Amino acid sequence: xxxxxxxxxxxxxxxxxxxxxxxxxxxxxxxxxxxxxxxxxxxxxxxxxxxxxxxxxxxxxxxxxxxxxxxxxxxxxxxxxxxxxxxxxxxxxxxxxxxxxxxxxxxxxxxxxxxxxxxxxxxxxxxxxxxxxxxxxxxxxxxxxxxxxxxxxxxxxxxxxxxxxxxxxxxxxxxxxxxxxxxxxxxxxxxxxxxxxxxxxxxxxxxxxxxxxxxxxxxxxxxxxxxxxxxxxxxxxxxxxxxxxxxxxxxxxxxxxxxxxxxxxxxxxxxxxxxxxxxxxxxxxxxxxxxxxxxxxxxxxxxxxxxxxxxxxxxxxxxxxxxxxxxxxxxxxxxxxxxxxxxxxxxxxxxxxxxxxxxxxxxxxxxxxxxxxxxxxxxxxxxxxxxxxxxxxxxxxxxxxxxxxxxxxxxxxxxxxxxxxxxxxxxxxxxxxxxxxxxxxxx
Amino acid sequence: xxxxxxxxxxxxxxxxxxxxxxxxxxxxxxxxxxxxxxxxxxxxxxxxxxxxxxxxxxxxxxxxxxxxxxxxxxxxxxxxxxxxxxxxxxxxxxxxxxxxxxxxxxxxxxxxxxxxxxxxxxxxxxxxxxxxxxxxxxxxxxxxxxxxxxxxxxxxxxxxxxxxxxxxxxxxxxxxxxxxxxxxxxxxxxxxxxxxxxxxxxxxxxxxxxxxxxxxxxxxxxxxxxxxxxxxxxxxxxxxxxxxxxxxxxxxxxxxxxxxx
Numbered sequence: 001x002x003x004x005x006x007x008x009x010x011x012x013x014x015x016x017x018x019x020x021x022x023x024x025x026x027x028x029x030x031x032x033x034x035x036x037x038x039x040x041x042x043x044x045x046x047x048x049x050x051x052x053x054x055x056x057x058x059x060x061x062x063x064x065x066x067x068x069x070x071x072x073x074x075x076x077x078x079x080x081x082x083x084x085x086x087x088x089x090x091x092x093x094x095x096x097x098x099x100x101x102x103x104x105x106x107x108x109x110x111x112x113x114x115x116x117x118x119x120x121x122x123x124x125x126x127x128x129x130x131x132x133x134x135x136x137x138x139x140x141x142x143x144x145x146x147x148x149x150x151x152x153x154x155x156x157x158x159x160x161x162x163x164x165x166x167x168x169x170x171x172x173x174x175x176x177x178x179x180x181x182x183x184x185x186x187x188x189x190x191x192x193x194x195x196x197x198x199x200x201x202x203x204x205x206x207x208x209x210x211x212x213x214x215x216x217x218x219x220x221x222x223x224x225x226x227x228x229x230x231x232x233x234x235x236x237x238x239x240x241x242x243x244x245x246x247x248x249x250x251x252x253x254x255x256x257x258x259x260x261x262x263x264x265x266x267x268x269x270x271x272x273x274x275x276x277x278x279x280x281x282x283x284x285x286x287x288x289x290x291x292x293x294x295x296x297x298x299x300x301x302x303x304x305x306x307x308x309x310x311x312x313x314x315x316x317x318x319x320x321x322x323x324x325x326x327x328x329x330x331x332x333x334x335x336x337x338x339x340x341x342x343x344x345x346x347x348x349x350x351x352x353x354x355x356x357x358x359x360x361x362x363x364x365x366x367x368x369x370x371x372x373x374x375x376x377x378x379x380x381x382x383x384x385x386x387x388x389x390x391x392x393x394x395x396x397x398x399x400x401x402x403x404x405x406x407x408x409x410x411x412x413x414x415x416x417x418x419x420x421x422x423x424x425x426x427x428x429x430x431x432x433x434x435x436x437x438x439x440x441x442x443x
Numbered sequence: 444x445x446x447x448x449x450x451x452x453x454x455x456x457x458x459x460x461x462x463x464x465x466x467x468x469x470x471x472x473x474x475x476x477x478x479x480x481x482x483x484x485x486x487x488x489x490x491x492x493x494x495x496x497x498x499x500x501x502x503x504x505x506x507x508x509x510x511x512x513x514x515x516x517x518x519x520x521x522x523x524x525x526x527x528x529x530x531x532x533x534x535x536x537x538x539x540x541x542x543x544x545x546x547x548x549x550x551x552x553x554x555x556x557x558x559x560x561x562x563x564x565x566x567x568x569x570x571x572x573x574x575x576x577x578x579x580x581x582x583x584x585x586x587x588x589x590x591x592x593x594x595x596x597x598x599x600x601x602x603x604x605x606x607x608x609x610x611x612x613x614x615x616x617x618x619x620x621x622x623x624x625x626x627x628x629x630x631x632x633x634x635x636x637x638x639x640x641x642x643x644x645x646x647x648x649x650x651x652x653x654x655x656x657x658x659x660x661x662x663x664x665x666x667x668x669x670x671x672x673x674x675x676x677x678x679x680x681x682x683x684x685x686x687x688x689x690x691x692x693x694x695x696x697x698x699x700x701x702x703x704x
Contacts, residue, residue, distance in 0.1 A: 037617070107614070134611045137686070168618035169652050169683035379630050 036075040037166055040098055040105035040129075041065055043079075044122070045088030047114035052146060056120060057113050059148045060155045066196055067159030067174045068109070070427075072402055072420040073167050077105045088112040090125060090136075099129040106130050107137070109162060113151075120146040124158045126165065138165055152198070173398045177441040178405060179203070179213040179222060180416055184433025190224055190237065195398070195418075195440070197429035203237060204244070210235070212256045216263050216283070217442040221245075223257035223266060234268055234285075248285035256300050259283070260328075261308040267291075267301035269313075278313055280328065291330035297321075300344060303328070305397075306351025312336075314343050323356055325377065336375060340368065344394050348421075349401040352376060355385075355421075357393040357406075372406055374421065385423035396440045397421070405429075405438045608694055612686045619648065619682055619696060626678045631671035632702065639663040639702045644672050647693045652681035660697065668702050 043061045046053045069076050083097040087110045098105050111124035126138035140158060144150040153175070160172020173195055182191040185202060190213045193200040203222065204210055210226040222237040228249070234257050236247040252272035259266060267280045273290070276297040281288045292298045296317035304310040312325045323336040323345050336342075336354065341362040345354050354375050359368040370391040375382040386392045390410030397404055405418045411428065416435045419426040609616050642663035647655045657676045659669050685694060 037614075128614050131611070131613055136688075137614055165683060166614065166618065167683070168622040169681035381630075 036073060037107050038077055038103075038105045039068060039074040039107045039109065039162075039166075040077040040082060040103050041068060041109045042082055042086035044110065044124070045086070045112045047088065047112040047121075047123075048116060050115040050146075053113065053115050056115065056146060056148060056151045060113055060122065060151045063152045063155035063196075064109075064159055067156060067172075068162065070196070070403075070418075070425070071159070071163045071167070071170075071172075072425060073163065073170070074107075077103050086110065089123070090127075093127060093129070093135075095129050095132050095135070107166065109158075111158075115146045118146055119143055120151055120154070122151075122154050122158070126162055138162065149199075170400050170402065171443070173400050173403060176398060176443065177215070177219075178416070178429075178438050179215050179441070180430075180435055180438040181211055181213065182430070182433055182435045184435075190222065191435070193429070197416075200430070203239075212437055213439050214257050214259055215239075215439055215441045216259050217261060218263055219441055219443060221283075223247075223259065225255045225257065225268075234266070250279075250288070258302045258311075260303045261305045265303075267303060267311055267313075269297075269299040269301065278311065278330075280311075291326070291328070302345050302347050304351050305347045305349050312345040312347060312354055314345065320362060323354065323375075325354075336377070336380060341370075346396050348374075348397050349399050352378075353421075355395040355397065355404055357395065372404065372423075383423070385419065385421075386426070387423075388426070392417075394437045396438055398440045399442050403440075405440050407436045407438060608689065608691075612689065615682075615686055622679055622682055623675055623698065627675035627700075628671065631667060631674065633665065633667040636665050636668065636702070637704055639665045639668050641699050641701050642669055642672050644676060644698045644700070645695060646676050647695050648682050648685065650685055650692050652683045652685065654679055654682065655693075663700075663702065665702075668700070672698070672700050 041064060044057060044064075046057055065076070068074055081102040081104075083094065083103070085092070085094070085097075087093045087108075089112060093108065093110070097103070098108050106129065108127045108129045109124065110127070111122060113120060113122045115121075120143070122140075122142045124138075124140045124142075125136065127135040128137055129135060138161060140161060142154040142157060144154055156172070156174035160174045163170055163172045163174075176195045177192055178195055179190060179192050181188050182200075182202070183189075185205075187207050188209045188211065189202050189206065190204045190210050191200060191202050204224075204226075206226060208227045210224050213222055213224040215222050220238065220240050222239060224235055224237070225232055226235045228235075230249055230251065232253040232255055233249045234247060234254050236245050237243070238245045250270055250272050252270050253276065254268055254270045254272070255276075257266050257268040264283055265280055266283055266285075267278060269276050270279050271277075275295065276299055277290055277294075278292040278298050278301045279288055279290050291311075292313075292315075294315065294317045296315060298313055298315045298317075299321075301311050301313040304312070309328055310325055311328055312323060314321045315324050316322075318335075320341045321343050322338075323342045324333055325336060326333045337356075337358065339360060341359040343357050345356040347354055354377055356373060356375070357370055358373045359370045361368040369389060370393060371387065372385045372392045372395050373382050374385060385404070386406075386408070388408075388410050390408050391414075392406055392408045392410070395404050395406040402421050403418060404421050405416060407414050408417045409415075414434045414436045415428055416430045416438045417426055417428050640663045641661070642665075643660040644657065645660045646657040649655050654676050657673050659673060662669050685691070
């Protein structure tokens, strides 16, 4: 599309006419001229002399910086530009030193960390340094145990608060979790980790092959498919109880469970009737209902996370696997991809996009690479997000709709990577063993 | 005898070897022939649907991420005095040269002053057209300045009336601007429209950040453009709660959109 499109908006003022004494007006607009906020985050200062302070301070500073950097809405000012004296409390802030070159920051996050006994106390502020008269955007105090885990949580919370404010209500993802399949213990088991790759630990110890973990919207249960004595079945793990809970077995090959947005239903694919088809059931396993009946495999269902009224899935009815959508009762089937080999759809939290893995040119001799794509479901326009080679598959959205986690073989074995939803800022999270099929928690 | 038997055995083994080699060659040849004759069976079955054009490309700006920063292209096209002052350059007087009483120097100076046949070269005048004279610069470039793109130009400022929301919470104004820009979907506007009148939209931001009372204050005359602007606001769940130390219970926002392509 070569047509040039431009639009402009403008912002003005607030006036309060005498009759609207308490009425504030913003005259504003959107579009061009919006830049990322330049945010300076000097290291927090120690407010006590406890010998554990430096260690915890480093954990805190690293975590806070990474969280804000990963958010993708800030232009982080490099620490080498900072003035020599960094503030630890509001009276220390020298506005001119931060708002002018070289830092040229518009926002400044600073604070201090102290340890008294077994408790760590963090005070944090967010200042609009270009607004000298009323600079404070945020002021927070946190108290928790003086351990590195607790301090990391405090940093996540403070980062989320900053992102929530400056991102216009974007929910922070710093406390979200990622569930994935890892073979590092010798068997393919379900593992969990923090969103930044920290704290990786195994959940299941079945000694079998477990695939496609899907966390429930409330974060209490994890559905996945596993090879049991009776074949591939859907299994359920309770994160509240930290153990497996019973779930009905259906026979045939049952794969890739998917939670509806309200957590009351599960969709999955089952070959109990011979051909692999999409089924929907209650989250208890009752009220099984088949919703597709076409020749050819139908697998990998996902619900529309916004409306809960549609299901996207992969169907091989026309040959190679393609992405389709339908209403949750099986009507109004629409095909989204028109060529190649498209699998692993995942619906964005706002319901607007599907992310999926696509080999656009598939076949002998075709220069096809498997990459992650986003498609706007209404206009069917798409964007390619990965270009760096290897097989990229199993994308999953973060609940703020701004991050995507996926598996990639670009660095050799299959590992888990994350990126912003426009394809930038790609980072690797796992290193040990083979790690696949990540699923991002709903909150 | 023993030797003869050995020869005999050797001969039989050789014949078998020949048979074996022949058979293997035949198998290899048949595989080769099959691959040439048979069209890629499985690939064909899966790939037969392959026709059709690509659906089309789109811009990343439809992804809910901050738009690419567009730098201010001309900060001078504005009559307002700059917030950043470039002071006039102080005149630095060069120390006066003290002539060295030297006969050679005198001669040299004389030689220089003698007229030559060459026409005097006019000294190139340095046009300092990129200098911002003191007090005449534009506003600071950045989120709150004038911006221009693709020939169209717009701007906004925040001025205080009785209320001072915009000056106290400039960061919140920026959030509002960014959120709406992310949620305006260009393709909702009738593709036949290339230019339209400015459309004004008003809405309130409630205490908890929800937009409410979205209205077209002044239509552009293009229904699809008006609709797309209204939908941009309606699509937003929240702008984030109003600043906690702000006393009012809502803020009213007016937008204007200049659509052009």
